[in-house]
Amino acid sequence: MKKTLMRQVNNQFPAPCLTINKKYTILEYTQEASEMFHLTPSLWEIIEEGSHTKVKEWIVPSEPKAKVEINMITASKQVVLVDLYVKWTNDLQAELMIFPKEGQNQHVSKMLDRLQTRLNETNFELLQEKEKLEDAIHENNKLSAPFIHLSEDTSLIPLFGDISEEKLLTIKDQVLSNAHSHETDCLLFDFTAVGEIHQEGIYVLKDLFTSLLYMGKQVVIVGIKPVQAQRLHHLKIRFNLSFVTSLQEAIHRFGA
Template sequence: MSHVTNIPVPYFQINHDYKILARSKVADELFPLVAGFLELVDGDSMTKATKYLRIKSGTSQFELVMQTTTNPFSLFEVHLSWNMDHTCEIVCINKDDQSNQLFKQVDRLHSRLENTNYELLEKKNELEYAMQKINELSGPIISLTEKVALVPLFGELTDEKMHYIAEKILRIAHEKNQERLYFDFTGVGEVTQEGVDELQGLFKTLWYMGQIEAIIIGITPKQAVVLNHLDTQYPLKFVSTLKDAIKDLYQKV
């Protein structure tokens, strides 16, 4: 059992009933102590989890929203492999950690690139790649109910970033027949006018596509000045905090 405990990643071994037989120390630190693996899976990810787990053969890779000891909605890349003895080995890689690592990488690159023009040329491609990955990882869609989802935004809100985000949001909103989307600005820094223009285009498309309501959470006074120019010919609501948004949501459920 010790070799399992010392595996340096979040690792689980489960049986055919999805009961946890063993778990690594890293998993103990990251996840609540539960008897069954599915107890760690968010309700809206349950269908996907059971779909892959019930195959009970071969290997699979997919993403799940899971509960950790610090966050009830964390995105994980899950790798599983079934054994001949009908046990399954699962490794969970935290996608939130990957996003944080990319942000730190970009911060380090910015600092170094300010020192010399030589490093600017040398690291240009690396910086552009990291920025592209951040844009792709920004704006994850987290289901709150069957028809309502949360979209946390991070970093500077630019037209390039919104271009990456909008395509993903529109596709998922259509597939899941969403009725309301909360856009959380808590992690947003600077907001460019070009980014606001792209954001307005996204809100309009959501409304015309299926009268999907957009609600903005947690903007600062500085951001409000730029967002003040948003077109209000379609429903658009602002709330102060995510807590207020969740409270408002469950009052309507």
């Protein structure tokens, strides 16, 4: 029986390469292949047993070109996952190029590490911008209900924009503090520039108005739209609220 001799060849690709025949005998190998595997004439010696079926199915002359993911056994007896690129030069011989997945995974891992670092930096920058935005919204909400003294007894609180829970929670303490410290008897809440009143905002309004009424203040609702008035009516506040159609009328009636 003729003994098959393997020979080392040079290859322009810096990757392990083999040339085999259709009986899966190794005919040629590159230096990279000899460094990675303990080579014998039989290809099966470096193919992990679980991948034998896949090799028999895909590394055949009827598949001129193929890419197969298999497990191979290295010179250090480690099982590694590889991409095996197969090209049959004729019906008798095929060229194999081997690309270990481990190296690719390391490359991907490094890319992911760099991406994570970028994301962490970006997240920190976004957090800073978010905090700035929240501060700006908070300040804007405070300005949405300025406390304006019209006289010793009367003050005006004009409301602007949509009435949300967040906005009212911001201005509630501010209004109560000003109402207490300035001993104002009559508070005109001007709804002329108000847009939508959110349901959660209505509950905070109820707490605000109830607190002011318990403090003995007169609460006057100015310029409210019919739909908004219906929503406030559902608050069922135990004390009476006064409603006036315009700010001019309110100033005239309440002696500001």
